[in-house]
Amino acid sequence: MISKPLIAHFESYLPFEEAEKALIESRVSRRKVRHRELTLTSGEICRYYTFVVSGCFRMYITDAEGKEHNILFAAEGDWISDIDSFHATTPSHSNIQALEVSEIIQIAQEDLYHLYLNILKLDRIFKVITEEKYVELQNRVFQNISSTAQQRYLSFLKQYPNLANRLPNTQIASYLGITPEFLSMIRKEITLGH
Amino acid sequence: MISKPLIAHFESYLPFEEAEKALIESRVSRRKVRHRELTLTSGEICRYYTFVVSGCFRMYITDAEGKEHNILFAAEGDWISDIDSFHATTPSHSNIQALEVSEIIQIAQEDLYHLYLNILKLDRIFKVITEEKYVELQNRVFQNISSTAQQRYLSFLKQYPNLANRLPNTQIASYLGITPEFLSMIRKEITLGH
DNA sequence: CGAATTTCTTAAACTAGTTTAAGGGTTGCA
DNA sequence: TGCAACCCTTAAACTAGTTTAAGAAATTCG
Secondary structure (H helix, E strand, O other): OOOHHHHHHHHOOOOOOHHHHHHHHHOOEEEEEOOOOEEEOOOOEOOEEEEEEEOEEEEEEEOOOOOEEEEEEEEOOOEOOOHHHHHHOOEOOEEEEEOOOEEEEEEEHHHHHHHHHHOOHHHHHHHHHHHHHHHHHHHHHHHHHHOOHHHHHHHHHHHOHHHHHHOOHHHHHHHHOOOHHHHHHHHHHHHOOO | OOOHHHHHHHHOOOOOOHHHHHHHHHHOEEEEEOOOOEEEOOOOEOOEEEEEEEOEEEEEEEOOOOOEEEEEEEEOOOEOOOHHHHHHOOEOOEEEEEOOOEEEEEEEHHHHHHHHHHOOHHHHHHHHHHHHHHHHHHHHHHHHHHOOHHHHHHHHHHHOHHHHHHOOHHHHHHHHOOOHHHHHHHHHHHHOOO
């Protein structure tokens, strides 16, 4: 059962019958990813919905000046895909890269559509998953607009307590939209007790 | 048929049978909203999924210092609700306010759940709607992290060409995360041809 | 293990965006 | 129709965050 972690994830939303689990098992693939390996490159079409079994990924965009900007992180139990590119079958603007040795389960476009047709509750589950991710992003937009870099860093620490220790500061700075130098200052100020 | 604009919206995704339309009609309400009226106040639970028939709304949050920050706008054909508060039945952190005289169609929590149970394709439609809104937000996060205020303003103009003329600059500045004064400077620079 | 690369820190000079304040223009409604 | 509330602009002083540079510490990989 390569899909065991994925099915456990689905069953945290709704129960599944054996036949449904077997259908899912027949339509997914699983593989290991090396540290720094790109699973999606800008310009390429995002062909898979990807579930992270273990490890950690970032989605980032390269701007006009060649600078990279992290949009989100995904660790064990998260999904990471360019939803826009996947559904519209258009070239992606973003890149997805492993930040650790990782393992993923992937569902190709036609397999996901096949599953949607044959297991109707998947529509509901992915509706809920997308709503959850939407709420997260909305909080992020609010933080970006209304907070100083220090407040944003503190709320990053709250939201991803496990990632904070695993990720290099350069990745966190890129997520916060500041320079690593300034993040270094912020961390110093915080430990000095401001 | 008070729900006519809403059903037209749903049918832009999938066709509906008469019985389904009648069920929807029986489960929604429609009303007019005055300019500046709040349809959701921070601290209150978001009880309705709201579809904008005409007019325009903003969702905003008030920060620790009492400043308001616009998270998104919604005009004709858009949905505006605090998804988190609605589903979790918890007090909302945000406010929703009409920026023009408007008209809305609302679906209460129990009615929406009743519709989900009886019209399965609504799961799929709201899955897709949420995915679309997610992609929009993701672009906004990218803009916020990677662009100067001027670039963000230009991309706001592209994304909401019709809203740009309808909204006061104060609202746009709050959406961009800058002061109205600085937006004023940006607009001057742009018309001078930079 | 040791060399190469990546990562973190500090600090000084700089720039994008804020704050405050003041004046003029619009809009809405009694 | 007139006044209050809102909205936009300009400008000067200020502050949060960037840039550049250089050295120290930690990882990675042959």
